[in-house]
Amino acid sequence: MSHVPDFSIAVAHLPALLQGAAVTLGVSLASIVAGLGVGMAVCLCRISRRRPLAWAARAFISALRGIPILVLLLIVFYMLPLAGIELPPVAAAIIALSLNSGAFQAEIYRGGFASIPPGQAEAARALGMGEGRILRRILIPQVLVRVLPSLVNELIMLLKNSSLTSAITVVELLRASQQVVAATYRPTEIYLTAALLYVVMNTGLSALGGMVRARLAGRGRVTA
């Protein structure tokens, strides 16, 4: 059962695929932003001098990095209802992806904090600044600028991982293409088109990452 690929079918269903791609982008962006909050909080615990906090953060990072995202998605999707929390699939997807991304982002931020000369915080302390304000005004802004390239990489990973949310019925690009395949019986054309859409989105993001990197290198004196 061999057939000649006919991409006019893919073109005809492009609107459905693009709609899926929009969901993919939306879920990924929401998860990276939520992951930023999770990651920063976990990172601050991880580098905190309070032992139990640091230990809990370590356990969180180890667990969330050691569990496949598909398994994490199943856990969030099926176990939250057991606790009486009913969530739409998209919300469960964003929670699972941002928890996973948060664990990776925490390690990215840890590197960011380590790269800032300790003299800055010491100087701020000598001037009488409180610890919270030192974090908000001095450390975190610089850390975020420094880790931007890594965050773009993380977003690319998230974009690809978001395809797994199709397993919990989120109609993102992959599930949209599954639906089109079910209607047209043309897996070759549709899945190839969807794969190319992913490649295009990721190439765009990685070009963006290159620009960010070049920009940061240009103002090296300010950030270094």
Add this chain to the structure above:
Amino acid sequence: MTAAGLGLPGLDFAVLDAYWPVILAGLWTTVRLCGASILLGLAVGLGVELLRARVRRAAPLCRVYVEFFRGSPILIQLFLLYYAGPGIGITLDPEAAGVVGLGLYGGAYFAEIFRSGFEAIPRGQLEAAACLGMPPLRALLRIELPQMAALVLPPAVNQSIILIKDSAVLSIITVPELTKQTSRIINETFTIAEPLLVLAALYWLLVTGLSAAGAALEARLTRHLNPSRKTS
């Protein structure tokens, strides 16, 4: 194991008692398929990188391979192989599709890892080998590969860990690996929390074990680089 023993209210791991053989069979399938795909990925990655660096005509093709397999999700690559493959005459059973899919996906990442490894070896060494009349193949086998193996070990172990975690998606193309077997148990017993927690714990053990083994191997392979062992 009882719920009280774990201090977790409402959990009863006794339901799993009858299913441990199924879980272990799934775990074994995961380990077996991951091992095969990591080996395939390493071979493909090394082949692609050698082609890219040494055969000018093949370089653009290698770039397309790496960009495609790194730029799209593993799940869609598996769908292409498993559901669209028969249309172009490639018919694989789920396990074979899984190994080939994961291997090709990992191969793209391994190729980039090998590239950075080769690039880290000083050119002077190869020039010296050429001056001494060593043929390029022998220089590759005796000078480049042994040094590169030590250099790429940490990123290669990382990538292998990522592949183990990604192997969970093989459940979606019906490979009876750990995740698939656990979903079966969920469907048969109508319990959700216990099987999923055991599933997560088993993956965590696999990944953490491999990571520790990688660190130990790295320490062994790089002993000669450790400055504290210098005699002078």
